[in-house]
Amino acid sequence: MSRILVIAERHHDRLTEGTRKALSCAAALDPGGADLAVLGRAAEAAAEEGRRLAGVARVRLGPQAGFDPPLATVWAPVLARLAADYEAVLMPASSLGRDVMPRLAALVSGVMITEVAEVIDPRTFRRFIYAGNVRLTVRARPEAGRLVLTVRLASWPAAGERAGEAAPVVRDVPDPAGDPGTRYIGLEEHASERPDLQSAKRVVSGGRALGSAENFALLEGLARRLGAALGASRAAVDAGYAPNDLQVGQTGKIIAPDLYIAVGISGAIQHVTGIKDARVIAAINKDPEAPIFKIADVGLVGDLFTIVPALEKALERAGVGS
């Protein structure tokens, strides 16, 4: 019996990369492996995927009905029953994890720690506070309750496929029950051909300087050539140039691509905290004093409206993308 439970998250019926990252964090807590709970629609397929991942001791599978779309008020009570068997429960720090996990912590009188970046020992963790300006080491008191953790996605590698036999699956997740007083109306999903921002290897991000939604589309050609996801600063989202789910930063997504290209973004601390785990940061800005150049590995000073098309051509010349 494992001491750690990871709550799986699905997107379009596939396990998210965040789920695999949570498994890596779980392995740092207990190398013996973690149980993986899979709730809801298409759970069978997700469970098949999950049992082949490294670090999974068992998959706990639930009924298919009643968990979709995921609501914190429905998920938390079921997870609270599962949590009783574990010392720690983990979920990626996605929008769902941020919504469900504190509610779960309340139901199990657990000790909640947000966005775990490092595991020092099974009760001691590091995380970032003050928009990434400070790294804090915290310890859950030994006598305090079970741990409820969200996992900082930019800090952990995704667990890979396992070597040996697939992990066993048990079907013992209880049915959702009760009137949650919450009705799901719908999801206005922002459809894009670009890869998912959170897991993409390359990201091209635009700021206020783009000036309009039409201009923002200028970045798509560049992103397409690079096979990159699109991102945005808060200013670009607030102004309606880009949808909300592209916001990168303290209050948006915290990402760690191999390559991040900031176009017309000043580099405010709230933005930078979302990208500082990127392997290489590149920036295009017309102001040589822009703070983004203090952290960028490669910078190019100039007008984005001439540089972006020139960059596409330069990539073509260099044989990058198509």
Next chain:
Amino acid sequence: MKILVPVKRVIDYSVRVRVRPDHRGVVTEGVKTGLNPFDEIALEEALRIREAGHPVEEILVVSVGTAESQQVLRTALALGADRALLLETAQPSVPAGIARVLRALVEERKPDLVLMGKQAIDDDAHQTGALLAGLWGRPQATCVSRLEILADGRLRATREVDHGLETLEVDLPAVVTADLRLNTPRFVKMPDIMRARQKPLDTVPAERYGLGEDAIEFLSFDPPPERTKGILVPDADAFVAALKERGVL
């Protein structure tokens, strides 16, 4: 309808926060503080609900913190809250402690709606709203960027989620946490600051609402790993070459 707005005093977002040499906290001397930006948005939304003509008997702002938190409560009163409550403690707590205190407070004051920030920009914990909703056993709508009160008294809330915008309807009482795009808060006006001095601001020890010892200890505050300044290149071709050299193209 009674609306409760929990607010936190935080270091201003424009301050570059530094750790203390003894690693026991961050430098606060001479540092600008104010209302947590998300709490300002939550309060603004409460004011707008009233201004849209919904009967709002009371907008109560509450802060758990040291005596210095009176300053942000005064600001909240000047912005339009009706009354303020300081739950005073010498030792500011973590979200679990704050949520426990707020749970006891909603039991006593029976608000129909708790409107709060999605996260405090100091601890970036993103916990208190959903913790409170869980302890209280009431619905929650977190990260809300649009809020509407329906004719039957329920709320319709649009949430910013990882893949777009999700809409929920919740029964009251409920906890709603505000995201950045819910509204743009108004500015405080001088005459309002004067007028707010007449508004009630009560102070009660937070221990009376069950604040106890935290389950989490802070061991050390450290500067984060820093990135170093890179190079500037003259043109697009050099840009591509530099990225190739770094193995990312």
